Amino acid sequence: xxxxxxxxxxxxxxxxxxxxxxxxxxxxxxxxxxxxxxxxxxxxxxxxxxxxxxxxxxxxxxxxxxxxxxxxxxxxxxxxxxxxxxxxxxxxxxxxxxxxxxxxxxxxxxxxxxxxxxxxxxxxxxxxxxxxxxxxxxxxxxxxxxxxxxxxxxxxxxxxxxxxxxxxxxxxxxxxxxxxxxxxxxxxxxxxxxxxxxxxxxxxxxxxxxxxxxxxxxxxxxxxxxxxxxxxxxxxxxxxxxxxxxxxxxxxxxxxxxxxxxxxxxxxxxxxxxxxxxxxxxxxxxxxxxxxxxxxxxxxxxxxxxxxxxxxxxxxxxxxxxxxxxxxxxxxxxxxxxxxxxxxxxxxx
Numbered sequence: 001x002x003x004x005x006x007x008x009x010x011x012x013x014x015x016x017x018x019x020x021x022x023x024x025x026x027x028x029x030x031x032x033x034x035x036x037x038x039x040x041x042x043x044x045x046x047x048x049x050x051x052x053x054x055x056x057x058x059x060x061x062x063x064x065x066x067x068x069x070x071x072x073x074x075x076x077x078x079x080x081x082x083x084x085x086x087x088x089x090x091x092x093x094x095x096x097x098x099x100x101x102x103x104x105x106x107x108x109x110x111x112x113x114x115x116x117x118x119x120x121x122x123x124x125x126x127x128x129x130x131x132x133x134x135x136x137x138x139x140x141x142x143x144x145x146x147x148x149x150x151x152x153x154x155x156x157x158x159x160x161x162x163x164x165x166x167x168x169x170x171x172x173x174x175x176x177x178x179x180x181x182x183x184x185x186x187x188x189x190x191x192x193x194x195x196x197x198x199x200x201x202x203x204x205x206x207x208x209x210x211x212x213x214x215x216x217x218x219x220x221x222x223x224x225x226x227x228x229x230x231x232x233x234x235x236x237x238x239x240x241x242x243x244x245x246x247x248x249x250x251x252x253x254x255x256x257x258x259x260x261x262x263x264x265x266x267x268x269x270x271x272x273x274x275x276x277x278x279x280x281x282x283x284x285x286x287x288x289x290x291x292x293x294x295x296x297x298x299x300x301x302x303x304x305x306x307x308x309x310x311x312x313x314x315x316x317x318x319x320x321x322x323x324x325x326x327x328x329x330x331x332x333x334x335x336x337x338x339x340x341x342x343x344x345x346x347x348x349x
Contacts, residue, residue, distance in 0.1 A: 061143040068144050078218065081216060114197070114227075116132070117131060119198055128186065128193070129183060135179055144301050158184060207247040263283050263288065298331065306339070
């Protein structure tokens with residue numbers, strides 16, 4: 001570890017990974033098209049095609065990750081593991097086990113549905129479908145998820161590009177990220193999933209141990225990359241503000257009993273539209289946070305999301321050195337050099 005690499009310097013580097021790159025570092029497919037936006041207009045040139053934007057983003061993902069290419073028919077799903085607790089219990093007669101969705105797709109879809117996605121049976125449809133959105137800043141992560149679950153999509157025709165909204169434009173200034181949105185097929189498998197996880201009032205999604213017990217480590221990875229974060233670079237939380245306290249109590253218990261991760265939910269001080277409090281789930285201590293990151297790090301499939309495990313302990317150089325070395329060994333081999341360069345690690349045992 002380079003001695004002059006202070007906590008503050010590394011913390012700033014982690015923060016920069018989750019923020020837009022300077023304008024001159026933008027990829028060609030994310031640069032603002034001529035005439036796309038200006039200070040007073042949101043007009044789009046007639047020649048500009050939102051379908052072209054989706055295609056360009058997808059092609060670029062395929063070049064970086066040919067093994068996961070969205071247009072390939074040979075994509076290999078990631079490896080997965082059940083928690084030790086699950087291996088000791090026979091759950092195969094339960095409803096979740098009867099869904100004809102294989103792992104790891106089952107855990108992936110369940111996690112992304114519990115995040116910002118919707119899983120609904122729309123009017124005049126017999127089956128459920130998922131809608132999921134991500135900023136183009138996380139395009140690789142978006143395309144990876146839906147390349148793994150492509151059988152529930154209609155290929156690129158299921159994906160649309162949405163222009164940056166007012167909040168994005170104000171927040172990101174000259175970086176014009178839009179959003180990618182996917183609408184899956186209305187599918188019987190998703191209807192079965194809906195019947196299990198959407199059992200709250202008005203068919204709202206809800207956490208229940210009866211289905212959480214079936215989840216693999218891919219569930220934790222997807223939920224963390226979708227809705228988890230490192231704040232202050234050494235503390236962690238899941239942003240699950242849409243869920244009531246009763247649901248989060250179940251989720252907190254699941255993390256502790258099944259994965260040995262201690263957490264708690266606390267009010268953020270904000271209110272939902274119905275006036276009820278918003279909550280986040282916070283990892284209770286550093287030991288639990290590192291336990292979670294050790295589970296997640298080997299599974300992360302795209303470099304774009306590694307910042308979610310780039311822990312920088314406050315004022316603890318020894319722990320920083322140990323974590324930098326451990327993380328470089330845990331991530332997928334193609335990301336090892338990236339971790340070494342980030343932390344400034346000069347050598348490993």
